[in-house]
Amino acid sequence: MVAFKGRALVKGFAEGEAVVVNEISFYGDVDPETGMLFDGRSLRDKILVSYKPRGSTVGSYIIYALKMNNVSPKAIIMSSSEPIIVAGCVLSGIPLVDGISIKDLKTIKDGDLIIVKEGLVLVNE
Numbered sequence: 001m002v003a004f005k006g007r008a009l010v011k012g013f014a015e016g017e018a019v020v021v022n023e024i025s026f027y028g029d030v031d032p033e034t035g036m037l038f039d040g041r042s043l044r045d046k047i048l049v050s051y052k053p054r055g056s057t058v059g060s061y062i063i064y065a066l067k068m069n070n071v072s073p074k075a076i077i078m079s080s081s082e083p084i085i086v087a088g089c090v091l092s093g094i095p096l097v098d099g100i101s102i103k104d105l106k107t108i109k110d111g112d113l114i115i116v117k118e119g120l121v122l123v124n125e
Contacts, residue, residue, distance in 0.1 A: 008119035009086050010096040015115045019047070022051050025055060026059035026066075076089060107123070
């Protein structure tokens with residue numbers, strides 16, 4: 001098991017499988033009704049790992065819609081976040097961790113089991 005210490009922007013606990021994307025814009029990259037990414041993978045009950053955001057002012061509402069439609073990720077982990085994603089996670093109660101280097105995030109693969117507890121990220125490959 002590998003541990004990374006990040007910054008807990010939205011505190012909480014989550015456990016699930018990783019879904020890894022290079023960058024994400026919640027407006028356009030994910031369907032808020034189904035939780036499906038543009039490439040066909042689902043965010044529902046997963047831990048979203050994204051190296052960086054590609055923002056849109058609608059992103060907060062998309063994250064909230066994902067939660068209200070029961071198709072949201074359990075947590076989001078990023079190298080750096082932005083206020084739109086923070087606001088969406090606060091509204092939705094989705095733990096959000098940033099401040100982990102892209103180099104470290106690139107060691108995480110789809111399907112890895114991840115535990116998020118505050119700013120601590122545990123990865124079981």
